[in-house]
Amino acid sequence: MARIKDVAAQAGVSVATVSRVLNDNPSVTEETRNRVHDAMAALNYRPNAVARSLRTEATRTLGLIIGDILNPFFSELARAVEDEAREAGYTVIMGNADERPDQQDHYVRTLMEQRVDGLLICPTAEVTPLVEEVSLGERPLVFLDRTLSGVEVPSVRAxxxxxxxxxxxxxxxxxxxxxxxxxxxxxxxxxxxxxxxxxxxxxxxxxxxxxxxxxxxxxxxxxxxxxxxxxxxxxxxxxxxxxxxxxxxxxxxxxxxxxxxxxxxxxxxxxxxxxxxxxxxxxxxxxxxxxTAELGRRAVRLILDALHGRPTDSVVLPATLVVRESCGETGPGKEDGS
The missing domain is CATH 3.40.50.2300 (Response regulator)
Known part of the structure; x- marks a missing residue:
C-alpha cells in the first residue's frame, strides 16, 4: 500500500507539501497540487480521512493514548494529564494501546474521528503510517514518556x-x-x-x-x-x-x-x-x-502551547534515586522515610 512518502517521491515534493495538499492548504500552487494528485492516482494512494479530520474546529478535547493501563506509571500519568487538562477547560479521552501498534492506531483513528484538538501518545515501538501521517497534520501531537526515531514532534520524557x-x-x-x-x-x-x-x-x-x-x-x-x-x-x-x-x-x-x-x-x-x-x-x-505527575502536566501545557501558537520545545525532566533497604544498608541522608 502506497504511503505519503511514496507520493512525495513520485511528485518530486516534500512530505509536508503532500500533507498541505491533502489538507487543502491555500499556500500550495495549482501546478504543485496537480502533480501531487497525479502521483496519488498513479500510486492508487488513498488519503487517510482520519488525518484530514484534523482540520475541524476546536472541540475542547484532548486525546491520550497510554502504553499499558495496568502499569501504575501510566495510571498516574493519565491522572495528571486529566487533572491539568480539566484545569485548562479541556476534557481528555483516553485509549489503552496495550503496547500493540495496531491497538494504538485504532485509538488514533477513533480519537481523530472524535475531532480532538490535540493528541498525546506514549508510542509503541513501531512507526506506523498513521502516526507518521498525523505527525504532519495541522493539529498538535506530543509524545509522552517515549519517542520514535524519524518522527519529529515535541516530546515530554524523563x-x-x-x-x-x-x-x-x-x-x-x-x-x-x-x-x-x-x-x-x-x-x-x-x-x-x-x-x-x-x-x-x-x-x-x-x-x-x-x-x-x-x-x-x-x-x-x-x-x-x-x-x-x-x-x-x-x-x-x-x-x-x-x-x-x-x-x-x-x-x-x-x-x-x-x-x-x-x-x-x-x-x-x-x-x-x-x-x-x-x-x-x-x-x-x-x-x-x-x-510522573509533572510529566503529565507538562505534556498538557506543551500541547496547549501548540494550540495557541506558542513555542513547543521538548521537555526532559530528571529522575531521582530513592535509596531504601532492598540493596543493603541504607546510606546516610538517602533514606526515604515517607
Whole structure:
C-alpha cells in the first residue's frame, strides 16, 4: 500500500507539501497540487480521512493514548494529564494501546474521528503510517514518556541516566560487583536509554557485566519473574538485580519469595519506577523515581502551547534515586522515610 512518502517521491515534493495538499492548504500552487494528485492516482494512494479530520474546529478535547493501563506509571500519568487538562477547560479521552501498534492506531483513528484538538501518545515501538501521517497534520501531537526515531514532534520524557549512575555507585559502595540489568524492549526508546545508561555507569565504575547479565523483558511482571529465575539459576548468579520498571520488579519479587531467598542477603533488588507499595513491603525497595505527575502536566501545557501558537520545545525532566533497604544498608541522608 502506497504511503505519503511514496507520493512525495513520485511528485518530486516534500512530505509536508503532500500533507498541505491533502489538507487543502491555500499556500500550495495549482501546478504543485496537480502533480501531487497525479502521483496519488498513479500510486492508487488513498488519503487517510482520519488525518484530514484534523482540520475541524476546536472541540475542547484532548486525546491520550497510554502504553499499558495496568502499569501504575501510566495510571498516574493519565491522572495528571486529566487533572491539568480539566484545569485548562479541556476534557481528555483516553485509549489503552496495550503496547500493540495496531491497538494504538485504532485509538488514533477513533480519537481523530472524535475531532480532538490535540493528541498525546506514549508510542509503541513501531512507526506506523498513521502516526507518521498525523505527525504532519495541522493539529498538535506530543509524545509522552517515549519517542520514535524519524518522527519529529515535541516530546515530554524523563532522563534517568544520572539516577542510574547513582544507583550503580550505590550498589558498588555496598560491595556488589555482580550486577544484572533487566531492560525493556530495545525497540522502545526507554528500553534502549536505560540499558545504555546502565552499561555506561558499570564501565565507569570498573564493573564487568557479562552478556548473560543483561536481559530484555517486556515491562510486564511475567517477564520480570521469568528472567529473574534464569539469572538466579546461573552458575554464578548476580548479587544484585536492577529491573527496568515496577511491574518487572513485582515479578522478580514473586520469584525471589517463591525460592525462600532473603533480600538483600541472598540477592539485592532495585527498580526503575517507584510506586507507593515499594515503601510498604519488607524490605522497602530501592527505586529510581520518575516525576510522573509533572510529566503529565507538562505534556498538557506543551500541547496547549501548540494550540495557541506558542513555542513547543521538548521537555526532559530528571529522575531521582530513592535509596531504601532492598540493596543493603541504607546510606546516610538517602533514606526515604515517607
Amino acid at each position: 532522563d534517568g541516566s544520572t539516577a542510574i549512575a547513582e544507583l550503580v555507585a550505590h550498589l558498588r559502595g555496598l560491595g556488589h560487583r555482580r550486577i544484572a540489568f533487566v531492560s525493556g524492549p530495545s525497540t522502545l526508546s526507554t528500553g534502549r536509554e536505560r540499558t545504555e545508561a546502565f552499561l555506561r555507569a558499570a564501565a565507569e565504575h570498573g564493573l564487568e557485566v557479562p552478556e548473560e547479565y543483561v536481559r530484555v523483558g517486556d515491562f510486564r511482571a511475567g517477564s520480570g519473574r521469568r528472567i529473574t529465575a534464569e539469572l538466579l539459576d546461573l552458575a554464578e548468579p548476580p548479587q544484585a538485580i536492577f529491573l527496568g520498571d515496577n511491574l518487572m520488579t513485582l515479578g522478580a519479587l514473586d520469584e525471589v519469595r517463591e525460592r525462600g531467598l532473603d533480600i538483600p542477603g541472598d540477592v539485592a533488588l532495585a527498580s526503575f519506577d517507584d510506586v507507593p507499595w515499594f515503601n510498604h513491603i519488607n524490605p522497602r525497595i530501592t527505586a529510581i523515581s520518575q516525576p
